[in-house]
Amino acid sequence: MEDILQTLHQHTCSWLKGNITMYKYQNFWTTKHLIEGGILAQQNFKAEPSDVFLCSPPKTGTTWLKSLAFAIVTREKFDESTSPLLTKLVHECVPFLERQVAEIVAQRPNSGLPLIATHLPYSSLPESVAASNCKIVYIYRNAKDAIVSDYHFRREALKLDMEDAPFEGAVEEFCEGFSSYGPYWDHILGYWKASLERPERILFLKYEDLKRDPASNVKRLAEFIGHPFSDDEEKVGVVDNIVSLCSFENLSNLEVNKTGKPKGGTLENRLYYRKGKDGDWKNHFTDEMKERIDKLMDEKLSGTGLVL
Numbered sequence: 001m002e003d004i005l006q007t008l009h010q011h012t013c014s015w016l017k018g019n020i021t022m023y024k025y026q027n028f029w030t031t032k033h034l035i036e037g038g039i040l041a042q043q044n045f046k047a048e049p050s051d052v053f054l055c056s057p058p059k060t061g062t063t064w065l066k067s068l069a070f071a072i073v074t075r076e077k078f079d080e081s082t083s084p085l086l087t088k089l090v091h092e093c094v095p096f097l098e099r100q101v102a103e104i105v106a107q108r109p110n111s112g113l114p115l116i117a118t119h120l121p122y123s124s125l126p127e128s129v130a131a132s133n134c135k136i137v138y139i140y141r142n143a144k145d146a147i148v149s150d151y152h153f154r155r156e157a158l159k160l161d162m163e164d165a166p167f168e169g170a171v172e173e174f175c176e177g178f179s180s181y182g183p184y185w186d187h188i189l190g191y192w193k194a195s196l197e198r199p200e201r202i203l204f205l206k207y208e209d210l211k212r213d214p215a216s217n218v219k220r221l222a223e224f225i226g227h228p229f230s231d232d233e234e235k236v237g238v239v240d241n242i243v244s245l246c247s248f249e250n251l252s253n254l255e256v257n258k259t260g261k262p263k264g265g266t267l268e269n270r271l272y273y274r275k276g277k278d279g280d281w282k283n284h285f286t287d288e289m290k291e292r293i294d295k296l297m298d299e300k301l302s303g304t305g306l307v308l
């Protein structure tokens with residue numbers, strides 16, 4: 001492993017006062033620890049056809065997607081008053097491939113939960129994911145909101161004040177491709193191309209669409225992952241209950257998500273719940289920054305029909 005890591009290009013994020021160094025592995029950038037996890041996953045993880053991968057670039061709605069998918073697949077066991085989501089951070093309910101591959105492999109035969117989350121780009125997923133033909137749900141988000149969300153997440157994780165972490169620096173590095181698991185556009189394009197080839201196995205969701213119409217998107221998600229709602233369930237309000245259970249307002253106000261820390265982790269749970277809004281970029285971007293990102297996204301995603 002060290003041999004591989006030593007050959008990789010490195011980049012130290014200057015806007016974070018040099019506190020984070022990322023490495024470039026298979027054309028994406030992330031921290032050493034996550035690259036090690038990705039390599040271990042590529043070497044050891046064997047996907048099953050019944051697995052459901054929840055994939056995303058960081059800060060695009062992973063926490064929300066995981067909560068919704070977990071509530072959907074466990075709804076016969078738990079309801080909105082007994083769900084583990086009320087007492088545990090969702091990242092403890094749905095495993096994250098790069099951090100927990102050994103645990104996932106060990107618990108495999110009897111875990112009973114088909115969900116696995118990852119930030120790995122499509123082309124870096126363990127080969128068995130495509131070979132098993134398992135389902136993949138991908139969530140992405142307006143690039144400007146993803147930049148703002150990541151800016152605050154990493155800044156707060158490092159306990160840096162805004163004055164000590166220039167936002168322009170975060171925008172600059174994003175444009176150069178140095179975002180976590182970035183370049184951001186390549187991450188999206190990889191899954192988007194795969195979804196054109198295998199539309200029945202890869203569902204694309206957009207954070208802004210989920211915000212605008214959560215119930216329809218939750219129904220699409222449930223159907224896609226093989227847990228559709230019955231007419232009776234819809235009549236008695238199961239979809240709305242799941243939407244409410246997983247809403248930002250509900251989850252962000254739970255004690256566990258306000259004051260908890262995941263077992264063995266250092267990040268506070270509250271960092272995963274910041275504002276939960278579409279369009280917070282308007283409070284951070286100058287006109288010039290907005291134009292720069294819009295132009296870049298138009299160029300990178302031209303011809304796809306994807307709007308960021």
Ligand code: A3P
Nearest residue numbers: 059060061062063064149247248273274275276
């Ligand atoms: P903001 O920083 O814009 O508030 P990820 O889960 O991929 O790390 O993304 C985090 C973003 O999703 C944060 O965005 C966070 O507030 C938002 N988020 C977390 N849970 C959410 C929920 N249940 N509903 C809507 N947004 C949510």
